[in-house]
Amino acid sequence: MRTPSRRRPRATLAAAAAGTLLAPLLSGCWAGAGGTGSGGDAINVLMVNNPQMTELQKLTAAHFTRETGIKVNFTVLPENDVRDKISQDFANQAGQYDVATLSNYEIPIYARNGWLHEMNSYVAKDPSYDEQDVLQPMRESLTGDDGKLYGQPFYGESSFLMYRKDVFAAKGLTMPAHPTWQQVADLAAKADGARSGMRGICLRGLPGWGEVMAPLTTVVNTFGGTWFDKDWTARLDSPAFVKATKFYVGLVREHGESGAAQSGFAECLNNMTQGKVAMWYDATSAAGLLEADGSPVKGKLGYAPAPVERTKSSGWLYTWAWGIQQASRNPDKAWKFVSWASSKGYEQLVGETSGWSDVPAGKRASTYTNAAYRASAAAFQEMTKEAIENSRPNDPGVQPRPAPGIQFVGIPEFTDLGTKVSQEISSAIAGRQSTDSALKKSQQLAERISKEYEGR
Known part of the structure; x- marks a missing residue:
């Protein structure tokens, strides 16, 4: 814990929190x-x-x-x-x-x-x-x-992995009952090109604290990373956070959808519906749309829990x-x-x-x-219920957290911080900068929040 003398007064913090929520509105x-x-x-x-x-x-x-x-x-x-x-x-x-x-x-x-x-x-x-x-x-x-x-x-909703059962069968691929992210990456490589124009997986890359940062933060959690440790020290430059982000960016760049840096939930939904991707990791609520009457992929999909590495579960809430x-x-x-x-x-x-x-x-x-x-x-109702019930908003990773949240950090400042970090990550997905460069800038952004919260 850093010296308490650098803490901002509580009244100032309260005003800053309200200001963060209201900043876009004051004009x-x-x-x-x-x-x-x-x-x-x-x-x-x-x-x-x-x-x-x-x-x-x-x-x-x-x-x-x-x-x-x-x-x-x-x-x-x-x-x-x-x-x-x-x-x-x-x-x-x-x-x-x-x-x-x-x-x-x-x-x-x-x-x-x-x-x-x-x-x-x-x-x-x-x-x-x-x-x-x-x-x-x-x-x-x-x-x-x-x-x-x-x-x-x-x-x-929570999050889980959706995949084309027919494509997997044709390629002789088997989805594990509880896949790890490394297994998913291996399957994405093998499913890439299984059909003309089909990529191995769809992952969000669109900037936004609720877009790319939602799935990426669940990957960070299960790889052992966290945005902040229990003392509010920013940890975006930690080995686990870096490893998880490089994995995510590398996977979507190598085997992900076309135009990944501009793909959010809606774009991935379209890619899955149109048969352009073999897998998709995203919200459980997507399944109802994919299995709706008239959907070209209705009945063709399988569902697996959110992939893990070091945690037992990793789905968001x-x-x-x-x-x-x-x-x-x-x-x-x-x-x-x-x-x-x-x-x-x-x-x-x-x-x-x-x-x-x-x-x-x-x-x-x-x-x-x-x-x-x-x-x-x-096709998906039991898996959805299990994903929600197994979610751990107060303990989503391998270390104590200073605020609740699985795919976000439960503080007012996260809307601004998460959005700015997402822009850096999306830029790395687009190939405009390295992941190391994106995370170096992101760490500096997060350290500003650390200074506001440390010692509380």
């Missing part, structure tokens, strides 16, 4: 406390524009509003835009939105700052919600430092969840919406009206005992 205009908030029998919900959320929007009036009399005004935005708008409204406690979609990255941070309404009191009075049915890693990831719940998951703003004028009505949107009943509604492949899964144990869902998701 724009926002509707403050005097703006249009919710009231009466209406609530305002701000959410990300992914397909399962827009499906919820379509079903709300005919079901939730009809049953409760509560009107829901939705604001639906792309991920980057919605994160900015949420942080703006919640950090200022403007109260314009009662409910927002937040991930397990933001919720503990927002709770620590007093921006969220606790949910324990509602859960205690609403036994039909069945909080114990929510998978334990999800509950824990949405719990604040005070032990109270501050979010309820809409859907959850992520959820889009609902948070209620502390300044909400209608927290009781907001809870009614949250409990409906995250309930077993809502999953049943989606299954019956839209199809079981569209159910927002990955959050409840009962989903995986539902015969209709199990039949629809037979």
Whole structure:
């Protein structure tokens, strides 16, 4: 531990944390406390524009509003835009939105700052919600430092390895039940070129703390590396972090998809669907899309746990969840919406009206005992549940961590740090600089965070 005299005052740190969340917003205009908030029998919900959320929007009036009399005004935005708008409204406690979609990255941070309404009191009075049915890693990831719940998951995911069973069979390849990353690299080399234009594997290379850094950080964890040690010393130049990053960059450059430096989740999904890659390591939520009716690869895929090296498991943990703003004028009505949107009943509604492949899964144990869902998701549902249950957000590597998180570091500054580091890594994937050069710059960026947190 370095000398405490270099620590910044707690008030300064708190301001810096809030500033990190709000920095992209201060140049724009926002509707403050005097703006249009919710009231009466209406609530305002701000959410990300992914397909399962827009499906919820379509079903709300005919079901939730009809049953409760509560009107829901939705604001639906792309991920980057919605994160900015949420942080703006919640950090200022403007109260314009009662409910927002937040991930397990933001919720503990927002709770620590007093921006969220606790949910324990509602859960205690609403036994039909069945909080114990929510998978334990999800509950824990949405719990604040005070032990109270501050979010309820809409859907959850981990990460695993997807591969073409037919291509493996044709090449005489066998996927181990619990593959190591070295085994995956060997298989990628052998599957490369198995069919015309097919590459061995797809791995994200697109800049972004939630793009390339998500899978790469899981590789770092299982190789024995960490962003920071327990004393907040930056460790991006450690042998394990360097080895993991060189492995990842080398694998995607040698046997990965075309244009890897600009490939994120969407691009890899397209590559897998179109038969351009034999394997793909990514979110478990991708399986529902690959196995959907009309998918060219439906029924052709096998699934294996996230590859490991030094840890028993390495899959990440992520959820889009609902948070209620502390300044909400209608927290009781907001809870009614949250409990409906995250309930077993809502999953049943989606299954019956839209199809079981569209159910927002990955959050409840009962989903995986539902015969209709199990039949629809037979290829991947058990593997997904195991990946989520085996995730270790508080202990994802081989050493103690100063903050929770598997594919991220649970501090406000990580959005900026992770994005800047991702740009360096993506540049190495593109061949514009060496991995050593990328990590040298990244270490310097991380050391600035060390100076803010050391000794705490």
